[in-house]
Amino acid sequence: MPDQKLDNLLNLALDATEEEREKSRNLNVGYEKQTRKWEIIVKHSEALPGGSEISVVSLLGGYAIVTLPESMLDEYSRRPQIEFIEKPTRLYFEDFFSKEASCITQVQRNEPGNLQLTGRGVLVGIVDSGVDYRHLAFLTADGKSRILRLWDQGIPGNPPKGYATGTEYTNEEINEALSLSVQEGRRLVPSEDGSGHGTAVLGVAAGSDFSRGAVNRGVAYESDLLVVKMGIPRQDSFPRTTELMQGVDYLVRQALAMGRPMVINLSFGNNYGSHEPYN
CATH class of the missing domain: 3.30.70 (Alpha-Beta Plaits)
Incomplete structure (x- = not known):
């Protein structure tokens, strides 16, 4: 016993x-x-x-x-x-443990019999506080950006077709900015993630890691990325649902135009509306 x-x-x-x-x-x-x-x-x-x-x-x-x-x-x-x-138990970095518990590492492993799912061929879209497009987590092994489109709703000048605000940056423009010094690159693509929230969320979902043996990579680490930074925050430093709706609409239209499957991450929300259960 x-x-x-x-x-x-x-x-x-x-x-x-x-x-x-x-x-x-x-x-x-x-x-x-x-x-x-x-x-x-x-x-x-x-x-x-x-x-x-x-x-x-x-x-x-x-x-x-x-x-x-x-x-x-x-x-x-x-x-x-x-x-x-x-008995003692082994400690892990929280990112490792969460991926293991979610069965992510099992389907990522490049071993016979495993699914070897990396996100290749899939688009990951995000509507959030923006992204640090210079971060290594969003670059390929040869230093090119994985971000195909970046729509910053708060920078006036060149909105995407069909929309009225912001500026859309292409993969070519982002790569050109990466080839320049930080200061010069910021003049070309001045979009920034002031809070770091969008960068962190996108890193979990799709961050790549070619510098340390793929230790800290995200879930879909070989996916291509579409990023929407919501407009300039107003009251209480948060954007509006109208900006979120336009961001989602933009991502869906981009994926349809490219003819590629996409997953959208939304980490913004609110608690308005009825909380009564449906009958």
């Missing part, structure tokens, strides 16, 4: 074979194979004694980190001052 003072994962690790533990990413975390010792987290009601084979690091709040041989774990858990024992 499993030890009731041990957490489920630790009980599972102790019941598993050595081969099963080796295959798992979690079961052997905290176990040192060479010394056959466990590093465990202990909740206790009284001070814990150490010993020649037991190391105790006392923490505040009645917790301790204990290292002891696996053969002593069962006896140790029976001590009356021990309330609960759990």
Whole structure:
């Protein structure tokens, strides 16, 4: 019968074979194979004694980190001052963990039998606070921009056909700006992301990473990008639904004109309107 003072994962690790533990990413975390010792987290009601084979690091709040041989774990858990024992778990960068939990890394892997989905051939559109078009996350391996169109609704001068405000920048113009110094490039394509929100959101959705072995890439990291920066914020520093609607309309028209599938990310919204359920 499993030890009731041990957490489920630790009980599972102790019941598993050595081969099963080796295959798992979690079961052997905290176990040192060479010394056959466990590093465990202990909740206790009284001070814990150490010993020649037991190391105790006392923490505040009645917790301790204990290292002891696996053969002593069962006896140790029976001590009356021990309330609960759990094994450590591996920490991840939150971006890695969220992608793993969402099964993104599994479908991205370039291995036989996997789907190898990278976003290639797909458009990712975003209506947000803009984008830092110089950011490495939105460049190809050879330093060209993945942004096919950038409509900044707040820069007057050259709106897209059918719209009345802002300026539309093409992939060619963005690449020319990238070839210049930052100052000169900003004169050609002066669009900026003042809050960083749009840059962050687009990075999660479609950021590429060619500089560090694809460690920090987003979901659709080989997709092409369409970006709408909503107009100059007014009251309370936020744009309006009219600007959002035009942005979505623009993205859909662009995708239809290109004849390509598209996913749109919207991270702006509000809580107006009726909240009554439909009958």
